[in-house]
Amino acid sequence: MAEPSLPPKKKWSWRSQAFRALVYQVVAVAVIVLTVLYLANNTATNMRARGIQSGFDFLNSAAGFDIGESLFAFDSGESYWRAYLVGMVNTLRVAIVGIILTTLLGTLIGVGRFSRNALVRGLCVAYVEFFRNIPVLLQLLMWYLFFTEVLPAANEPISFGPFFLSKMGLNFPMPVPGNEHFITLAGAAVGIAGAYGYRVWALRSFEATGVARSMFWGPAGIALGGTLAGWVLAGSPTAWNLPVMGEFAIEHGGALTPEFLSLLLGLVIYTAAFVAEVVRAGIQSVSLGQSEAASALGLSRGQTMRLVMLPQALRVIIPPMTNQYLNLTKNSSLAVAIGYPDVVSIANTAINQTGRAVECIAIIMLVYLTTSLSTSFLMNWYNARAAIKER
DSSP states (O other): OOOOOOOOOOSSSTTHHHHHHHHHHHHHHHHHHHHHHHHHHHHHHHHTTOOOOOSGGGGSSSOOOOSSSSSOOOOSSSBBHHHHHHHHHHHHHHHHHHHHHHHHHHHHHHHOOOOOOOOHHHHHHHHHHTTSOHHHHHHHHHHHHIIIISSSOOTOOOOEEEEEEEETTTEEEOOOTTTHHHHHHHHHHHHHHHHHHHHHHHHHHHHHHHHOOOSSHHHEEEHHHHHHHHHTTTTOOOEEEOEEEEEEESSSSEEHHHHHHHHHHHHHHHHHHHHHHHHHHHHHSSSSHHHHHHHTTOOOOHHIIIIIIIIHHHHHHHHHHHHHHHHHHHHHGGGGGTOOHHHHHHHHHHHHOOOOHHHHHHHHHHHHHHHHHHHHHHHHHHHHHHHHHOO
């Protein structure tokens, strides 16, 4: 005898779990929106009562101040929005270069923790324990004092070849700009794409046949070959803008200011200590049997680490590595302490001149929110590619 079936739940009944969940979510969103609107209205009312102007119309006004460091031309007669653009570019400049250098240095130190050489292991441990336990602000100030107080004056720099190091920063040769350099850069881009394709093919070939191929020299040769091919097609330009000693300082060539170098070194060295621990933990999460199996196949310790341990450790390394990238980007806001003109420094100047504190802080929040979400998106995409695929 068939059992009587229960009557179906009504879709819009309070007894429906899905309906109740929808109501709770709508109520939560409504409370958040109303709270934000209340705070915004209360802030605007208090600002009007005190005669404080509000709005973003000041962004089109002349900034009235110069910026000491910029990748493109800027003068005091240009608008505030362009000044913010300079600060945002300076922030991204430090963040992007810092993330690359931090990844390289932190990975080397993390892998060095597994070295058979006791001296190498000890130095890696000492590096991590020393730099991660000193506040990053103190490290920034330490590097800034080194560049501004310890190094010689600009008229007596430390020279090594065409490079000069002094209180004014690092001066280096720069290629003379021209259309032929775009062809060289295009060749370099093609070479890098070819190197990436080679690595993908080499990994798949290794998984299929067990034959290990060069994962460094091969891609490096392809990238260098593409760059050289572009350089030859461009007519082999050799003109360089070399730095030379002037009467009082170093002239011509490219230059990195002591503020930029101090901020970059401080952030990289500090964050690399945490990245090293992330890499070490990721490698230790891989079963010891994996390294033993690799040794049984005749792989060297370097090949075992590069081809077996690190690829499997990535699924553990990537999520906390994302946090370190975000920390480095947000810690770049400490640049204001050493005078580097990042977006926070530009905003502070704009607040002092215009009194638009709420608007300027909102712009800072938007810049860091955008950069952080972009970094998270890219790392989550890479994490999905590196994750172990279930059958």
